[in-house]
Amino acid sequence: STPPITLALSGAAGQIGYSLLFRVASGELFGRTPVRIRMLEAPRALAAAAGVALELQDAASRLIVDVEVTADPRAAFAGANVIILVGARPRTVGMERRDLLEVNAGIFGPQGRALGEVAADDVRVLVIGNPANTNTLLTAANAPDVPRERFAALTRLDHNRAVAQLALRTGVGVAEISRLTVWGNHSRTQYPDLRHALVGDRPALDVVGREWAESTFIDVVAARGEEIIRARGGSSVASTATAIIDHSRARQLGVREGDWTSAGLISDGSYGVPEGIVSSFPVRSVDGRWEIVQGLEIDAFSRARIDASVAELLDERAAVSALGLL
Ligand code: NAI
Numbered sequence: 001s002t003p004p005i006t007l008a009l010s011g012a013a014g015q016i017g018y019s020l021l022f023r024v025a026s027g028e029l030f031g032r033t034p035v036r037i038r039m040l041e042a043p044r045a046l047a048a049a050a051g052v053a054l055e056l057q058d059a060a061s062r063l064i065v066d067v068e069v070t071a072d073p074r075a076a077f078a079g080a081n082v083i084i085l086v087g088a089r090p091r092t093v094g095m096e097r098r099d100l101l102e103v104n105a106g107i108f109g110p111q112g113r114a115l116g117e118v119a120a121d122d123v124r125v126l127v128i129g130n131p132a133n134t135n136t137l138l139t140a141a142n143a144p145d146v147p148r149e150r151f152a153a154l155t156r157l158d159h160n161r162a163v164a165q166l167a168l169r170t171g172v173g174v175a176e177i178s179r180l181t182v183w184g185n186h187s188r189t190q191y192p193d194l195r196h197a198l199v200g201d202r203p204a205l206d207v208v209g210r211e212w213a214e215s216t217f218i219d220v221v222a223a224r225g226e227e228i229i230r231a232r233g234g235s236s237v238a239s240t241a242t243a244i245i246d247h248s249r250a251r252q253l254g255v256r257e258g259d260w261t262s263a264g265l266i267s268d269g270s271y272g273v274p275e276g277i278v279s280s281f282p283v284r285s286v287d288g289r290w291e292i293v294q295g296l297e298i299d300a301f302s303r304a305r306i307d308a309s310v311a312e313l314l315d316e317r318a319a320v321s322a323l324g325l326l
Contacts, residue, residue, distance in 0.1 A: 001034075002032070002033050002034065003034075004033065004034040004035055004036050004065050004066075005030055005033050005034070005035050005036070005081045005082060006035070006036045006038065006079050006080045006081050006082070006120065007024065007029070007030075007035050007036065007037055007038065007080065007081070007082045007083075007084070008038040008040060008076045008077050008080040008082070008083045008084070008119075009021070009037065009038070009039055009040065009083075009084045009086065010040040010041070010073075010076070010083075010084070010085045010086055010087035010111065010129075011040075011041070011085075011086035011087025011088065011128075011129065012039035012040060012041055012049050012052060012069070012086075012087075013039070013041050013045045013046075013048040013049035013051075013052055014045075014086060014087065015234070015235075015237040016086050016128065016237055016240050016241055016244075017039070017052070017086055018052060018237075019237050019238050019240075019241040020084075020086075020241040020244055020245075021037070021039075021052065021056060022055075022056070022059060023241060023245060024037070024063075024064075025056060025059045025061035025063060025064055026059075026061065026063075027063055028245050029244075029245055029248055029249075030063070030252075032063070033063070034062075034063050034064070034065045035063055035064055035065065036064075036065055036066045036067075036068075037056070037064060037066065037067045037068070038068050038070065038075070038076040038077070038078075038080060039052065039053060039067065039068065039069045039070070039076070040070060040071070040072075040073060040076035040077075040087065040111075041069065041070075041071055041087065042071065042087065043071045046069060046071055049069045050069050053067045053069050073110060073111045073114035073115070074114045074117070074118050076114075077111075077114050077115040077118050077119045078118045078119075079118070079119070079120050080115070080118075080119045080120055080123060081119075081120045081122055081123060081124070082123070082124050082126075082248070083115055083119060083123060083124070083125045083126070084125075084126050084128065084244060085108070085111065085125065085126070085127045085128065085129055085135070085139065086128045086129055087107065087129055088104055088107060088108075088128075088129025088130055088135060089103040089104055089107065090130065091130075097319065098319060098323070100131070101131070101134065101316065101319050101320050101323065101325075102323055102325070104129070104131065104134075104135055104138070105138050105320060105323065105325040107129075107135075108127075108129075108135045108138040108139045108142075109138055109139075109141075109142050109325060110142070111139060111142075112138060112139035112140065112141065112142030112143045113142045113143065115139070115143055115146070116142060116143030116144065116145055116146055119146070123146060123150060124150050124152075124251070125139060125140075125143075125146070125150055125151045125152070126152050126153075126154060126244065126247060126248065127139060127151070127152070127153045127154065127264075128153075128154045128240065128244065130186070131185075131186070131187070131316060132153040132154055132155075132186045132264065133153045133185050133186055133187075133264050133277075133278040133279065133280075133313055133316070134278070134313070134316040134317065134320060135153070136151050136152065136153040136264060136266075136278040137266075137276075137277065137278045137317060137320070137326070138320065138325065138326070139151065140266060140278075141326050148266045148268075149265065149266075149289050149290055149291075151265070151266055151278070152247070152251075152263045152264055152265055152290060153186060153263070153264025153265075153278050153280070154186070154240075154243060154244060154247060154263070154264070155182050155186050155190070155262050155263055155264045155280035156243040156244070156246050156247040156250075156261065156262065156263065157236065157239060157240055157242075157243035158182045158186060158190055158192065158221060158222075158224075158262065158280070159180065159181075159182045159192075159243075159261055159262040160239070160242070160243055160246065161192075161221050161224045162180050162182060162192040162217075162221045163177045163180055165217060165220055165221055166180065166194065166197065166199065166204060166208070166217070169208055169212070169217070170199045170204075170207050170208060172199055172200065176199055176200045177197065177198070177199060177204075178197065178198045178256075178258065178259040179196045179197050179198050179258075179259060179260065179282075180192070180193070180194065180196075180197040180204075180262075181193045181196065181197075181260070181262055181280075181281070181282040181296075182221075182262040182280045183262075183271075183279065183280055183281065183302075183305070183306045183309060184279055184280055184305075184306060184308075184309025184310060184312075184313065185279070185280070185309045185310075185312050185313050185316075186264065186280065187309075187312060188222050188223065189222070189308055189309040189312045190221075190222050190280065190309055191218065191302070191305035191306055191308075191309055192217065192218055192221040192222070193302055193305070194208070194213040194217065195296075195297075195299065195301075195302055196282075196296055196297075214301060218305075246261075247261075247263060250285060251285045251288060251290060252285075252288060253285075254284070254285050254286070255284050255285065260282045260283060260284050260293045261282075261283060261284075262280050262281065262282060262283065263280065263281070263283045263290060264278050264279060264280045264281075265278065265279070265280075265281055265283060265290055265292060266278055267279050267281075268292065270292045270294065271292075271296075271298060271306065272298075272303075272306075272307075273306070273310055274310065274314065277310070277313045277314060277317055278313070279309070279310060279313060281293070282296060
């Protein structure tokens, strides 16, 4: 029988954790591979996490071989093959960005150090907690011995939102949409790009027109998180869990021929994105490793949008550096 995979999940008692864990129990994340679950929580949420662990027992999943709950990153990450970092300190009213970055550096710095020391040699790290790109940077900077391509920030939710909007607009099923990219930061400055996208075999721009592609489409996708908060009274949870699963399956199994997806990766300088910052790119997975799709033509409109989002990422990195946290 297949040896189990060890999954460590931070923020496991939070909303996304609660949605994701039961989908892991039903095999959506790792197929039929059995899984050991390590739930990492803040001390104040340990009791709630233990409650979720009881419910996981009640799921009577044939795939879950073991569940542990801890507030110690080293215990959670020991031997972990997959680490999903959801737990973060959200921005609260009146909180300065400097404080937000500092608090999150206090979470992701130590967690990065711990995973660099104790995780499995093949570890993959996916960061969801916001600001996701800069939290990924902090995690990776504190785990210098882990290969850079193992770290990703989740931008698959933005990608899925963009695919869904294009499918709605053009009246096709989502399976007809390909070659769409989300560039930059997981924030309002992100650039959902239709320049290379196809609807069936037709260029998306020919189908929807430039005007819609360059204004409404970008605005709707980039503001979708706020729209959900207004409509639902809370941020995206189940769709985020779906995106985590889609990201991970695409990494494990690859993306269909001729297509790609989007993920926040540590830049190697591709597309003029400064080396070392974590930006969303068009990506494919080759033998379980993320690679940036190369050779796409970037026109003046795309250049300006990518540069604007990259400027925000450079700003976040500078702010973290100025605090002495990188
Ligand atoms: P939540 O507040 O329900 O859960 C967060 C959990 O993290 C809480 O249980 C909290 O106790 C825990 N936590 C806090 N500090 C921790 C630490 N040091 N170690 C371990 N756990 C810790 O929030 P929710 O809805 O689950 O969202 C979590 C994060 O995901 C937020 O930062 C949110 O902004 C982000 N997010 C990112 C998305 C993306 O596309 N990248 C989409 C949706 C949410």
